[in-house]
Amino acid sequence: MMKRRTALALPLLALPGLARAQEWAPARSIRLVAPYAPGGGVDTAARLLAGPMAAFLGQTVVVENRGGAGGSIGAAEVARAAPDGHTVMVDALAHTVNPALMRGLPFDYAAAFTPISQILVWPQILIVHPSFPARDLAGFVAHVRARPGQLSYGSSGNATAAHLASALLLARAGLDMVHVPYRGGAPALQDLVAGNIAFVFGTVASSLQLAQEGRVRAIAVSSARRVPGLPEVPTVAEQGFEGYELNEWNGLYGPAGMAPAAVARWHGAVRHALADAAVRSRLDALGALPLGTAPAEFAAYVPAERARMAALVREAGVTIE
Structure with missing residues (x-):
């Protein structure tokens, strides 16, 4: 009996450390990069969610507009940031379109980011x-x-x-x-x-x-x-066009290499913000559909959408003018 109790106690001894590893919390204010000019859909979403997310995370969330080059300038800044959870980005459909259109970027859209959640859809x-x-x-x-x-x-x-x-x-x-x-x-x-x-x-x-x-x-x-x-x-x-669907949408990303605990915490912040009554009322007024998908689901969605957009760009002959 004594041996059995000792064996059962071993996992319990590890729990406090495991809990600390899973409960990431930001240590300073957070940069929420919107890689477009103020006033657009991405900026609107970022500023609408920043307050409730800050309350959930316990730190100030500062929205920074870094517009230009179809969102790639702000995206490059996030790609260079430390993957410590203190710099994240709200991006649009362009996140999956740009790889098919832009050459010579200083980063790879497919490898430079950690997908956290698809936040909402704009039909x-x-x-x-x-x-x-x-x-x-x-x-x-x-x-x-x-x-x-x-x-x-x-x-x-x-x-x-x-x-x-x-x-x-x-x-x-x-x-x-x-x-x-x-x-x-x-x-x-x-x-x-x-x-x-x-x-x-x-x-x-x-x-x-x-x-x-x-x-x-x-x-x-x-x-x-x-x-x-x-x-x-x-x-x-x-x-008559079965399967047709193409919306604007916004997703939350961090730099590549973010710890799972930080990703989970940020996903919790997204879900918390989307559950806020004032946020939901505003999104309803704007016609936006809240999602808050799980990180694994979003991580699977992004490459699939990137492939779909690349095929559409080729089929329609879309180029950057």
């Missing part, structure tokens, strides 16, 4: 001017197909989520249109409202009010399920 809406004759996707496709190369569409920029969502739809439907990249979503929407382009994929946050006011017409949404603000508007997949 996009295919919207047209009210004078556009189509009222559903079948009518849209028929109208465009009868006018090959004659109509143009806008996006928030070359190789952005709006551009890629459009390129994917055109490729799946076999349509020929002229792409007009703008310096952001706002000027693209302005030209759509003015009737200068045929359609735009806009985020729910930027397009919902325009659709509700009748200044644009919503044809389809890019997500796998309908959005609460426009429940009557079906998805692209529901309208």
Whole structure:
């Protein structure tokens, strides 16, 4: 009996040390890098979540905008940071698109980061001017197909989520249109409202009010399920394009080599922030869908999405202009 008790006690002796190893906590303020200019989706998400995450972690979280070169400048800064959990980054879909478009980067997107969690998804809406004759996707496709190369569409920029969502739809439907990249979503929407382009994929946050006011017409949404603000508007997949889905999304990353304990703690911070009532209310108003996926799930998703984006870039002939 004595030997049995001693044997049972050995694992218990290791528990305090094991618990300390698993309970990583930041020792100083934290840099949350947003590799884009203020005011966009990434910046909005970072600033919305920073407060609740700071409360969970017990340290100040400072959002730093490091914009430029499609997010790669800020990403390079995070890639160089120490993997001690004190520097992390909120990035967008571009994180999985840039490797297929950019050459000569000082880091490898596939190896330079530790995926922590896919935070949220921003569904996009295919919207047209009210004078556009189509009222559903079948009518849209028929109208465009009868006018090959004659109509143009806008996006928030070359190789952005709006551009890629459009390129994917055109490729799946076999349509020929002229792409007009703008310096952001706002000027693209302005030209759509003015009737200068045929359609735009806009985020729910930027397009919902325009659709509700009748200044644009919503044809389809890019997500796998309908959005609460426009429940009557079906998805692209529901309208004959099975499996279609291309949203803007935001994920949290650290530098490569982050300790599992730090990754787990940061995932807890994401989940805590997304459970905050004020955060959820704001995300609902913006049309964002909270996720907070587990690190292992996100780590599997990122390379799969990178491969999907590389195939789309090749298929649609997307280049950096």
